[in-house]
Amino acid sequence: MEVILDNLPLYLRGFGMTLYLLGLTVLFALPLGALVAALRISPVPSLRVVAAVYTEWLRNTPLTLVFFFIAFVLPRIGARLDYEIGAVVALTLYTAPFFAEAIRSGVNAVPVGQAEAARSIGLTFGQTLGNVILPQALRGVVPPLINVTIALTKNTSVATGFFVFTLVSTGQRLANQNGDQVIPILLGVAFFYLVITIPLGQFADRLEERVVVNR
Amino acid sequence: MSQVLYDAPGPKALARSRVISWVVAVLVLGGLGFAIFQLSGQGLFDADRWDIFNDPLVWLDLLNALVTGTLAAAGLAAIGAIALGVVFSLLRSSTIKWVRIPTTVVLEFFRGMPVLLLILFILLVFGVPAFWSVVIALALYNGTIIGEALRAGLRALPKGQREAGLAVGMRPLQSRLLIEFPQAFRNMLPIIVAQLVVLLKDTSLGYIVGMTELVRRGRLTSEFFGAGQYAFSVYFVVVAMYLTVNLSVSFLARRLARRRGQRLDTGRLKEGGMGDQSAVGNAPIIGAADGAAGGDGSGTS
Amino acid sequence: MRLKRMSAAVGGIALAALLAGCGAPGSAGNDGGSDGGTEEETPTGDGPYNLEIAENPEFDAGTTMAELAEEGSITIGTKFDQPLFGLLGTGDVPEGFDVAIGALVASKLGIPFDSIEFRETVSANREPFIQNGEVDIVVATYTINDTRKEVVDFAGPYFEAGQSLMVLAGNPEGIEGPEDVEGQPVCSVEGSTPAATIVEEYGAELVATDVYSNCLDPLRGGEVVALTTDNVILSGFVAQNEGEFELVGDTFTKEPYGIGLEKGDDNFRTFINDVLEEAFEDGTWERLFEETAGQVLEVPEPPMVDRY
Numbered sequence: 001m002e003v004i005l006d007n008l009p010l011y012l013r014g015f016g017m018t019l020y021l022l023g024l025t026v027l028f029a030l031p032l033g034a035l036v037a038a039l040r041i042s043p044v045p046s047l048r049v050v051a052a053v054y055t056e057w058l059r060n061t062p063l064t065l066v067f068f069f070i071a072f073v074l075p076r077i078g079a080r081l082d083y084e085i086g087a088v089v090a091l092t093l094y095t096a097p098f099f100a101e102a103i104r105s106g107v108n109a110v111p112v113g114q115a116e117a118a119r120s121i122g123l124t125f126g127q128t129l130g131n132v133i134l135p136q137a138l139r140g141v142v143p144p145l146i147n148v149t150i151a152l153t154k155n156t157s158v159a160t161g162f163f164v165f166t167l168v169s170t171g172q173r174l175a176n177q178n179g180d181q182v183i184p185i186l187l188g189v190a191f192f193y194l195v196i197t198i199p200l201g202q203f204a205d206r207l208e209e210r211v212v213v214n215r
Numbered sequence: 216m217s218q219v220l221y222d223a224p225g226p227k228a229l230a231r232s233r234v235i236s237w238v239v240a241v242l243v244l245g246g247l248g249f250a251i252f253q254l255s256g257q258g259l260f261d262a263d264r265w266d267i268f269n270d271p272l273v274w275l276d277l278l279n280a281l282v283t284g285t286l287a288a289a290g291l292a293a294i295g296a297i298a299l300g301v302v303f304s305l306l307r308s309s310t311i312k313w314v315r316i317p318t319t320v321v322l323e324f325f326r327g328m329p330v331l332l333l334i335l336f337i338l339l340v341f342g343v344p345a346f347w348s349v350v351i352a353l354a355l356y357n358g359t360i361i362g363e364a365l366r367a368g369l370r371a372l373p374k375g376q377r378e379a380g381l382a383v384g385m386r387p388l389q390s391r392l393l394i395e396f397p398q399a400f401r402n403m404l405p406i407i408v409a410q411l412v413v414l415l416k417d418t419s420l421g422y423i424v425g426m427t428e429l430v431r432r433g434r435l436t437s438e439f440f441g442a443g444q445y446a447f448s449v450y451f452v453v454v455a456m457y458l459t460v461n462l463s464v465s466f467l468a469r470r471l472a473r474r475r476g477q478r479l480d481t482g483r484l485k486e487g488g489m490g491d492q493s494a495v496g497n498a499p500i501i502g503a504a505d506g507a508a509g510g511d512g513s514g515t516s
Numbered sequence: 517m518r519l520k521r522m523s524a525a526v527g528g529i530a531l532a533a534l535l536a537g538c539g540a541p542g543s544a545g546n547d548g549g550s551d552g553g554t555e556e557e558t559p560t561g562d563g564p565y566n567l568e569i570a571e572n573p574e575f576d577a578g579t580t581m582a583e584l585a586e587e588g589s590i591t592i593g594t595k596f597d598q599p600l601f602g603l604l605g606t607g608d609v610p611e612g613f614d615v616a617i618g619a620l621v622a623s624k625l626g627i628p629f630d631s632i633e634f635r636e637t638v639s640a641n642r643e644p645f646i647q648n649g650e651v652d653i654v655v656a657t658y659t660i661n662d663t664r665k666e667v668v669d670f671a672g673p674y675f676e677a678g679q680s681l682m683v684l685a686g687n688p689e690g691i692e693g694p695e696d697v698e699g700q701p702v703c704s705v706e707g708s709t710p711a712a713t714i715v716e717e718y719g720a721e722l723v724a725t726d727v728y729s730n731c732l733d734p735l736r737g738g739e740v741v742a743l744t745t746d747n748v749i750l751s752g753f754v755a756q757n758e759g760e761f762e763l764v765g766d767t768f769t770k771e772p773y774g775i776g777l778e779k780g781d782d783n784f785r786t787f788i789n790d791v792l793e794e795a796f797e798d799g800t801w802e803r804l805f806e807e808t809a810g811q812v813l814e815v816p817e818p819p820m821v822d823r824y
Contacts (some may be wrong), residue, residue, distance in 0.1 A: 015622070043221045043232065044232045044235045044239075045236065045768060046232075046235065050239055050243060060416070060458050060465070061416070061457055062416040062417075064421075065454055071733075073447060073450065073673060080739075083723070111536070119222075120219070125220050125221040128220055128221075128477070133220075140412050153257060154327070154328070155329075158708065160726065162726055162735070165724065168331060168332070171332070171707075172707030173707050177663070182339055184334075186332060186335060188337075190332055193328060194328070198598040201323055201327065201581075202323075207586040211236070272607065338644050343648065344650050345645070421639070422638070424640060424644075425641045429638075434597075435596050435604050436606075438601055438727075441757075
């Protein structure tokens with residue numbers, strides 16, 4: 001316990017970086033995910049294909065390999081990114097398809113009659129989606145989006161191997177200096193993750209219940 | 216399918232669609248071409264960056280790591296995760312408070328911990344071998360996710376199912392196990408399989424405790440022969456192996472989903488996230504068939 | 517690629533040793549074995565490192581040595597990604613000086629090279645692997661220090677390395693020693709002792725990753741001015757990437773490499789120390805070094821075993 005308090009600044013530094021990565025990634029991945037979700041149901045086949053290939057590719061590749069691509073392959077074609085920015089890019093590319101799928105599942109939850117009704121009064125594709133489906137889908141979409149965000153929070157730990165100082169780096173550094181207190185040190189790291197993930201999870205659960213009740 | 220959202224395209228729309236398709240094709244191919252040009256300018260496609268793959272031993276090592284490391288750990292963890300998921304979902308949807316609440320706390324803990332840390336913990340605290348610490352950590356984490364999916368599946372069932380069960384004299388647990396559970400499991404199959412793909416990918420985190428699996432072995436291989444020279448080609452091969460395995464799993468899942476779709480046909484939740492129980496009784500707007508195996512999106516760690 | 521040639525050479529030795537060495541234990545067995553390990557001089561021994569396998573070594577019942585000798589096998593933790601010390605190519609047997617030292621200990625227990633199982637140890641799992649018995653000993657560029665001694669015991673040291681700095685060939689930044697990297701980005705592995713030293717004592721800005729080889733690209737690209745860790749590890753990279761990098765300055769720490777084993781197993785520790793001292797004296801240590809790390813590094817004086 002003492003070891004955590006003594007090294008609080010180091011924990012906070014890792015925690016800060018975790019929050020930074022989390023915030024920026026959500027900021028970029030959410031719109032990208034929405035775009036991908038829209039592309040996947042668009043009337044233009046080629047757009048559907050591009051979105052589907054992107055989704056399948058990223059969802060089936062381990063995150064470490066996405067990081068590896070950004071950190072070691074991209075520089076070879078002339079795109080050398082700052083490490084923290086690179087981490088945000090890797091996390092964004094990886095997370096966006098998961099966001100897209102969450103949004104899709106929310107859209108699915110809207111009764112098909114809604115779309116039929118919107119279409120039958122002459123609304124276009126964009127109008128149907130934007131004015132009728134998405135507002136209704138939103139409620140159902142939020143819980144799965146939060147679940148993806150929880151996973152993302154933990155995924156930021158993978159950046160540790162790629163020159164970014166995260167909470168896991170805190171743990172590694174302290175564990176090396178205090179070999180006899182590894183378990184409390186790691187519990188400290190876990191605590192800071194749980195500070196983010198548990199409230200998010202609770203929020204999602206609460207919302208979920210409301211969605212159920214409302215229908 | 217998405218037909219509900221727009222009319223069958225007329226000549227104008229078709230023309231526009233064709234133009235967009237061409238633009239997209241040009242953009243994508245152009246981007247790819249540029250990347251390939253740049254990479255080959257760096258000599259990344261030269262034969263001397265790929266010659267290690269002439270050595271069957273290199274392939275043997277990678278395949279060995281894939282089968283005895285990645286797939287073995289993933290297989291065992293998958294069995295564990297499904298079993299745990301079943302138990303967790305039953306405990307958490309229990310009507311007894313002192314069963315439900317502790318389960319919730321435990322679940323929240325495992326759900327919020329990075330798998331990387333969980334693996335380390337299990338190794339340090341329980342002193343099990345590295346391989347098993349990876350298997351147990353993955354089973355625990357994915358068990359909670361699958362458990363949540365199954366619970367959502369249980370809640371998504373029409374109330375009548377449980378009421379009917381109770382009405383014919385079943386005890387609550389009997390009704391859960393014999394009537395509700397099989398239906399929930401079938402409905403949630405795509406999500407479960409998608410989560411198993413996540414699990415498979417997460418075996419790569421075993422590097423933290425020195426478990427030999429595909430990513431680690433690939434890295435060792437490229438380092439041994441000279442990372443500067445072979446990092447790219449080994450990376451390429453390893454990604455191809457993951458895609459092959461995972462897409463096969465996803466394909467299988469889609470087949471399962473489609474078969475299930477025929478049997479249960481309409482009025483069922485086709486696909487949905489963990490928080491998505493509201494689709495009961497409505498056909499989905501976007502079908503499952505054109506999508507990935509399942510849209511849960513509870514990513515990895 | 518110098519290293520490839522080197523590994524080919526080591527491989528060649530291994531093959532020759534395998535061919536020649538096959539007969540050795542068998543022929544010794546034919547003599548009828550009451551002579552207890554005093555085999556007559558044979559030019560080649562067992563395994564890639566030509567080690568003589570002790571014949572029916574005798575140990576007190578109940579000791580770790582007796583158990584391992586009885587089993588006829590041993591599990592050794594080594595690095596798999598450290599050129600010169602423990603590097604895995606194809607197959608599942610690494611090569612390098614650590615591997616040779618591990619094989620030496622095994623040979624004195626009467627365990628041939630083929631019966632050694634090598635497990636990869638990374639910084640996070642060395643102590644747990646020893647504690648939970650997943651490995652019998654760890655020989656993995658494992659620096660002896662006091663915090664580690666609280667959970668495991670060390671035999672040795674069998675080698676003394678020291679922290680150093682590696683820069684681009686030609687030293688464009690003009691770095692002469694650790695004093696020159698203050699406030700500059702330096703790459704190392706997070707949670708390693710060299711990383712802590714360069715930050716805390718020399719005020720460098722740490723750019724951290726999980727394996728040292730990840731640092732090469734940033735060094736090439738100029739995002740970091742140096743890579744720091746033990747000199748022998750750096751030498752491996754210099755050799756592996758001919759003409760790209762160089763070491764600067766003297767070593768500025770002492771890193772005695774020890775053999776990690778279960779805490780409190782004093783008999784075993786004494787036994788390994790004896791084995792090491794014998795090898796220091798009869799030239800085996802020097803020969804093993806020459807055949808492995810000595811391909812690149814100069815052969816140093818053997819260190820003094822620390823029987824604490």
